[in-house]
Amino acid sequence: MEKMTTIKIISVLTVLHVASYVCGQTVNTGALTIAPDTQVSTLGDFDNRAGGDMINDGEFFVYGHFKNDGLLSFSPGQATGLVRFEGMYGAQDISGEGLSEFFGVRFDNPATQPAFRLSGDITVNGNAQFVDGIVYNRSGGGLVDFGPEASHEQVSDRSFVDGQVRKTGDAPFDYPVGNGGYYRGASASGLSDIEGYFTSNYTLENSDARHSHFNKEERIVFIDNEEYWEINRTGGTSDMVLSLTWHEETTPAELLSEEDGKAIHIVRWDGAKGLWVDEGGVENHEEQMVTTAVSGYGIFTLAKVLDEEKPDNSLEVYNGISPNGDGKNDFFYLKGIEHYPDNTVEVYNRWGVLVYEAKGYNNTDVRFNGYSRGRATINKGKLLPTGTYFYILKYKAEDGRAKDRSGYLYIN
CATH class of the missing domain: 2.60.40 (Immunoglobulin-like)
Structure with a gap:
């Protein structure tokens, strides 16, 4: 049977190759290091105060609320370190003024959704595991940031980010975003700028309330009136190839019905022109996806458009x-x-x-x-x-x- 201890961290504490289970609130005001192959758990809330410095190269289990006002990261060059949010008492707050830099993170809380209320900023440099529980940052102001080599897995309707997600670099990426109980990711890739980044979120609402569907290019016949994505280039100068999917439970049947002379394209609200513009697109019915290189950023959704004129017969x-x-x-x-x-x-x-x-x-x-x-x-x-x-x-x-x-x- 493993030993149960209570620790209140008020100064320098380094944990090496032991398993420690912490009851009650854990407060760090000094330096805390979790070495590789080491597990540390806090059964109550975790509070890394301003001036606190935590390095996690092992596994850190958080069962209560998490607040970081200090420094929290992993060792340079160390491809380990996993923070596991596994709530025992209901929804968990992830907050604080400091940037929480995780190598890996695991969201696994079956509490009433959303299971995680994010108001602080977190960066994932390795892998994020979306096992159970929605990460909600739509109103709290927090940001989920994926580094250039970061990835994620297991995203589903039970676990995604409901709010802003940012990806740094030009590697292809499927944004783990959703809303209204649905995971509705957007796949995007910057084409040339490894220092640039794009920020994305998804909303299960009619975009007409924000930008009238009456204001559109003539060839656009019908604009998706159930959902939209917002994707912005918030750093760098890179162009982007974008893929959006349709889903029978969120995408209107009028858009999905097959009609001669019409196709499904990606459209974007062009603020300068004050209308929806056709960004084009190629349909992949097997994956229920439309892909195109976009000419701008902002609000995107799917639309039914008139097929373009017949191509040159000689080509x-x-x-x-x-x-x-x-x-x-x-x-x-x-x-x-x-x-x-x-x-x-x-x-x-x-x-x-x-x-x-x-x-x-x-x-x-x-x-x-x-x-x-x-x-x-x-x-x-x-x-x-x-x-x-x-x-x-x-x-x-x-x-x-x-x-x-x-x-x-x-x-x-």
């Missing part, structure tokens, strides 16, 4: 590649592209990472043969894995008009 896209050297479908073939030499081609993976780009695509010495060659991509020069990709073709028509086409590309 045909073959959207399958099997780069195995047998001479059949070895590259991305754009039949007739030689008639439009003023063109650019971009290819993105399903996470919005640019894997190929070219100007003056011509099917001969400038062509995509399944190898990674993008300015913002990794593993340049390597054959890309089998899967579904997204292409954007921009070209100048014979009458001088700028035109574009987009769609899915399959590599096998």
